Amino acid sequence: MNNAVFSSRNMTEQEFFFGHKACAGCGGALAVRLALKVLGERTFAALPAGCMSAVGFIYPQMAFGINAIISTFAGTASMLAGMAAAARAQGLEDVHIVGFAGDGGTADIGIQALSGAIDRGERIIYICYDNEAYMNTGTQKSGLTPLGARTTTTPDGSVVGGSTTKKKNMFDIVAAHGIDYAATASIGYYQDYMNKVLRASQCGGTAYIHVMAPCPTGWGIPTEHALTIARESVDCGLWYLAEYSQGKYRLNQRPETFTPVEDYLRKQGRFKHLQSDDIAQAVRDRDARWQYMLTQWSDA
Amino acid sequence: MxxxxxxxxxxxxxxxxxxxxxxxxxxxxxxxxxxxxxxxxxxxxxxxxxxxxxxxxxxxxxxxxxxxxxxxxxxxxxxxxxxxxxxxxxxxxxxxxxxxxxxxxxxxxxxxxxxxxxxxxxxxxxxxxxxxxxxxxxxxxxxxxxxxxxxxxxxxxxxxxxxxxxxxxxxxxxxxxxxxxxxxxxxxxxxxxxxxxxxxxxxxxxxxxxxxxxxxxxxxxxxxxxxxxxxxxxxxxxxxxxxxxxxxGRAYGGLIDAYRCDDAERILVTVGTVTGTARQAVDQLREQGQKVGLLKIRFMRPFPHEEVARALRHARAVGVLDRDISFGYEGTVFTNVNSALIGNKVVPPALNFIAGLGGRDIGVEDIEKMFERLAAAMDGKAAKRVEFIHLGVATDE
Structure with missing residues (x-):
């Protein structure tokens, strides 16, 4: 791995994603913007139906300063693969082929194409910006919506309160393919995220980054809290920063003590209805996950 | 060359x-x-x-x-x-x-x-x-x-x-x-x-x-x-x-390929390989002195509406063989051909033959049967507008 490190000091002033109509405090927009600062102008991007394509490509106002295209909802990874093939066919070198898809576009409808692309070892970078629901259509449950979260399709009803299923573990699913590089990240730890984008671009094969990118609109938080809540998702242990390459897992951050899960959940409108045993369940799930990572990932 | x-x-x-x-x-x-x-x-x-x-x-x-x-x-x-x-x-x-x-x-x-x-x-x-x-x-x-x-x-x-x-x-x-x-x-x-x-x-x-x-x-x-x-x-x-x-040195006629249509009274419209079988049937019927012709549609989009109407304008009966059915109406090729005929004010009696679905073979004798139906329609006899050819089950009629 290259030793170059991105920081707020050496970050480029150049912008490749601006003039879009994303909501204030949008975590997804920040994830796209920061990644493109790392990858630079020799980048070709594909984005499926979802928030970032909906806010960035409204004719005639185009928000990407690099080559960018909307893919079908299910076809992000396959369109990226076709672009990579065309780049090879044309002898284009030193280019990056990157995708930005949401949690639904990745873990639900797009998972087949993503799995195929990893299987084939396509030279693409696939970034999942995870805001834990279908936000573009107005906050419906996805495969990455956490247990208990209120969405418009998992309402807080008198019989059922919020999502009845747990968050699918995309990082493990991707790593199980034996991918060249995979990482989790959070826009709350943006320097870590940007350096992971850099490592993804240098891995020489298929790369996947799963970045926690809060949606103030869907989560029910003030717009100015997007970054702090993204940071807190890691600090409370419900999310984690990890990498996978060459068959090995690595935890980038191992908090001595977690901040209270309850504090994290109570700040968000989508969890307002949770009872104390719901929160206890979230804590148990967190502890089980950490137990798994610390014991099963021998290099963690 | x-x-x-x-x-x-x-x-x-x-x-x-x-x-x-x-x-x-x-x-x-x-x-x-x-x-x-x-x-x-x-x-x-x-x-x-x-x-x-x-x-x-x-x-x-x-x-x-x-x-x-x-x-x-x-x-x-x-x-x-x-x-x-x-x-x-x-x-x-x-x-x-x-x-x-x-x-x-x-x-x-x-x-x-x-x-x-x-x-x-x-x-x-x-x-x-x-x-x-x-x-x-x-x-x-x-x-x-x-x-x-x-x-x-x-x-x-x-x-x-x-x-x-x-x-x-x-x-x-x-x-x-x-x-x-x-x-x-x-x-x-x-x-x-x-x-x-x-x-x-x-x-x-x-x-x-x-x-x-x-x-x-x-x-x-x-x-x-x-x-x-x-x-x-x-x-x-x-x-x-x-x-x-x-x-x-090879050409296929553009959007359509008309075969023995110039003086034909009855013309069958086909799409795809069944055209070869139909050509054989046309040749056999021609040997018997019957004025029959064949129109192969090569392009379904863009649809050759003018060419189709021109090729069919002197026909006294037109049949369309569809290896397709739009349930509740008729074959899609038939719909397109009819639209072309009406749009160009060519309105011979037109019949739709649904055949060859799911790999069912279409033989020369089936094509001949279609031309028989067209002969009846040409003579003003009542005919079924949409007919499934070669059905193996009894039908109401």
Whole structure:
């Protein structure tokens, strides 16, 4: 791995994603913007139906300063693969082929194409910006919506309160393919995220980054809290920063003590209805996950 | 005329040779019967170094066309192939590719659509996607399949057209039948089909945002341009065929191919390989002194409405053979032919024969039966407007 490190000091002033109509405090927009600062102008991007394509490509106002295209909802990874093939066919070198898809576009409808692309070892970078629901259509449950979260399709009803299923573990699913590089990240730890984008671009094969990118609109938080809540998702242990390459897992951050899960959940409108045993369940799930990572990932 | 080598190949293999001779830069492949052999031959060409292409073994038909769109958007000549369920699985991408104006060429092996499951032929797969914005051509034999793959790239990539082309081959009947095919040298094909120069593509020097959203004030203009491009394809198809004829000595009549129609009182309209059987029936009936003719429709989009009306204008009865049925109405080819006739004020009695669904054989005797029905209609006798030919079950009538 290259030793170059991105920081707020050496970050480029150049912008490749601006003039879009994303909501204030949008975590997804920040994830796209920061990644493109790392990858630079020799980048070709594909984005499926979802928030970032909906806010960035409204004719005639185009928000990407690099080559960018909307893919079908299910076809992000396959369109990226076709672009990579065309780049090879044309002898284009030193280019990056990157995708930005949401949690639904990745873990639900797009998972087949993503799995195929990893299987084939396509030279693409696939970034999942995870805001834990279908936000573009107005906050419906996805495969990455956490247990208990209120969405418009998992309402807080008198019989059922919020999502009845747990968050699918995309990082493990991707790593199980034996991918060249995979990482989790959070826009709350943006320097870590940007350096992971850099490592993804240098891995020489298929790369996947799963970045926690809060949606103030869907989560029910003030717009100015997007970054702090993204940071807190890691600090409370419900999310984690990890990498996978060459068959090995690595935890980038191992908090001595977690901040209270309850504090994290109570700040968000989508969890307002949770009872104390719901929160206890979230804590148990967190502890089980950490137990798994610390014991099963021998290099963690 | 350039020297051409004679091959003995199936329809699938002829397509593979056409893809190779077209110097296709990106091929995306997912297997489905009866298209598989085309992809297997291309795989062998790649493995043996006879084809230099980015050959992608994708994990679904949806991805096959998604990847093809990505490659085409980057400005490369791109091919894929499918059939039946696979074509329907990529239906979203068909509209996407034509809206994106990406000149992808795709072979479709015409096959029945489940349920019930059937791997055998009819044309319900592609005809159900007539509105997806693709140029649709139906070929009759392996030579035409080879020739049309090469012509399809020339048509699709024309700057006035920039529309994807679907080359349809009847499953098994054509995909798996071996015939002699004349294959020109690579140099000869190069002289006819230069490398693709995309007028619009993703480009490092001029970055573009493509496949964007539109709003009600401008969406319709994009759709109008798409329609105009399809209309513009009519003369381009003729020009490409003329040039192909000049290079290789073969021509197929453009959008339609009329056979013994000039003085024909009864004309049967066909699409695809059944034309060969119908031609034989026409010859036999002609020997008996019957004035019958045959009209092969080659392109279902753009639809040759003027050509069809002109070819049928003196007929006293017209039959349309559909290997298709739009349940609750009639065959789709029939609907299109009728619209062309009425639009051009040609209104002979017209009957629709639904035949050959799910691989049911259509014999010369079936065609003769259709001409008998047309004779009755010509004489003013009552006839069924839509008739299923060769049904093995009792019907109400």
């Amino acid at each position: 350039m020297k051409q080598q004679k091959y003995f190949v199936s329809g699938n293999e002829a397509v593979a040779l056409g893809v190779q001779r077209s110097r296709t830069q990106v091929v995306t492949a997912y297997p489905i019967t009866p298209q598989t052999v085309a992809m297997e031959r291309l795989s062998e060409m790649v493995a043996d170094g006879e084809l230099r292409t980015e050959f992608m073994l994708v994990e679904s038909e949806h991805s096959a066309l998604s990847a093809a769109m990505g490659a085409s958007a980057m400005g490369t000549r791109t091919f894929t192939a499918t059939s039946s369920q696979g074509l329907l699985y990529m239906a979203e991408c068909l509209h996407y590719a034509s809206g994106g104006r990406w000149p992808i060429v795709m072979m479709n092996a015409n096959r029945s659509v489940a349920l019930p499951w059937s791997i055998f032929g009819d044309q319900r797969d592609s005809l159900s996607l007539l509105d997806s914005g693709w140029i649709q051509v139906y070929v009759e034999d392996a030579q035409e399949a080879f020739d049309m793959i090469i012509q399809a790239f020339a048509i699709a990539e024309d700057e006035q057209v920039l529309t994807p082309v679907m080359v349809n081959l009847d499953g098994f009947t054509l995909t798996h039948t071996y015939e002699p095919v004349f294959v020109p040298t690579q140099e000869a094909v190069d002289a006819f089909l230069p490398p693709y120069q995309a007028p619009v593509k993703m480009d490092l020097d001029r970055p573009l945002n493509m496949a964007f959203s539109s709003t009600p004030p401008n969406n319709m203009e994009f759709k109008y341009q798409q329609h105009q491009a399809m209309e513009a394809a009519r003369p381009v198809i003729a020009q490409v065929e003329q040039a192909f004829h000049a290079h290789f």
